[in-house]
Amino acid sequence: MVFKRLLGSIGVGGPTVDTALAPGAVLPGGRLAGEVRLKGGRAAFDIEHITLELTARVEAETDDGEHEGAVVFDRFKVGGGFRLDEDEERTLPFTVTLPWETPVTELHGQPLGIVLGVRTELGVAGAKDKGDLDPLRVAPLPVQEAVLEALGQLGFGFMSADLEYGRIGGTGQQLPFYQEIELTPAPRYAHAMREVEVTFLANAGGVEVVLEADKPRGLFSAGHDALTRFTVGHAGVEGRDWTAEVDGWMRQLAAGHGTRSVPAPHGPADAYGTHADKSEHGHDHHDHHSHHSAGPGAGTVIAAGAAGLAVGVVGGMVAAEVVDEVGDFFEGDDDEDGADEEG
Template sequence: MFQRFLASVGIGAAKVDTVLQRDEWAVGEEVKGLVHIAGGAVEQNVDSIYLTLSTTYTRESDDRKVSITQDLAKIRLTDPLVIKPGEKREVPFSFTLPIETPLTFGLKKVWIRTGLDIKHSMDPSDTDYIQVLPGTLMSDVMQAVQSLGFRLRQAECEELPHRLRGSVPFAQELEFLPVSGPFYRKLDELELLVFPRSLNELEFIMEIDRKAKGLAGLFSEALDLDETRVRFTVTPSDVATLAHRLEQMIKKYC
């Protein structure tokens, strides 16, 4: 009885360890791995083994930024089972990385949490961070932007107004600086707000931030009048002419 009490607070309880096939995955890929379970000092009834894919986004509140955790997917791996003392088990899994998963660009902002759901007990868990790479279409978009002389400066997930929300309350914003090419010294920055509709359809709101020129330019910049927003959609059929299309859209507002 005393051992069961200790297990309920995590002492001598079952342990879980998830091993992914790799730590880099592209949006839309099948994430695969094994959940290793080691029984503790007493027999325990496990209602389920589950995976939760999570990230964070930024919310502005009272003139300050707050980091909010958002679950992107929860995957139940098993029906109820009994883990005997000292027992070893392996549970294979796979799931599709959702299109809403933000790209990480080397930052630890997306993770998979594995948990054992045990009633009246502290749930054992394990957390694994992953690197999220762009899918094929997003890679093509980024290459088109970079071919115009832009370099990615940062990527952030920000809360959206209710009217713009889809299945998640945020969108990822990619901020590019002009370092060469036709827009060098003409723009301060170029921002892309990404709205994935499917693996083969991406919607964007592009914000073109013109460089201030003279007093009139400085006045416009102070009032945020130097920013222009353009909404457009990209599919695989657009890729061949995408760089030219982007160049023409940006030139229109330079």
């Protein structure tokens, strides 16, 4: 996308910037490459800095309901400290490393509904202005893909995915939000859970897999959430029986072994208005049935790949919705800058 918005403090004739990302998806913790293309304005300008921001659309639950907003989760200075002459064209290649916890946006090329972007901030003459967002595609790490493949093999179905503002206590989480992949239970576990949420917290050594099951109300017990956590390394992914291993995890989760139960009501709000941790795991609990109504149900899924997790795409319907959401997010975020665009 080309940023042709005029810098407010400079006026007509300011420089423009176009950031192009290398094609294809990148991995969490991997290298993101691209180039920043500058075009000089009607006079020479000193370019003080060129900074890339990684932005995510994140949900936050507060006392007055659920809200969505853009969160910047990393910044990289990729250039600056030079003069851009009148009408001069300059290209600056860059390579930056994504955080290990960067959310996954697709599986087998199918979008999950997670919206990430790269925004370019240009510092000129003491002013800062931000350009358009370029969509960022992120594929799963081998461990993440293996776990999701195993869940698909076991019969779990994809419902939706989102990013939740908050932290999961007792983990090594670094970002101020975490990704939840919500699944319908496999038939063999339908009696023990209504849905399952999977969160991956990756780091240089491996991946923490946090599992949360929405347990149904029993004859003598109220409904509640059960949580458990497993840590796996990056090495030796191909040599493990992931279907058997993940099935063991789910059996433990269904039986409540090694898990902690969390009652359903909301906890008190923190200083930012978001709901505080409720369990020793510190998981920010919320009503999982109130904000996924737009996602596909269990009857509208097909397999993504021969042995992949069932992803909700029927005749392009969900894919089109995802594209619309991406567009709305990027356009809406630009409008907040309060500037007009040309061309």
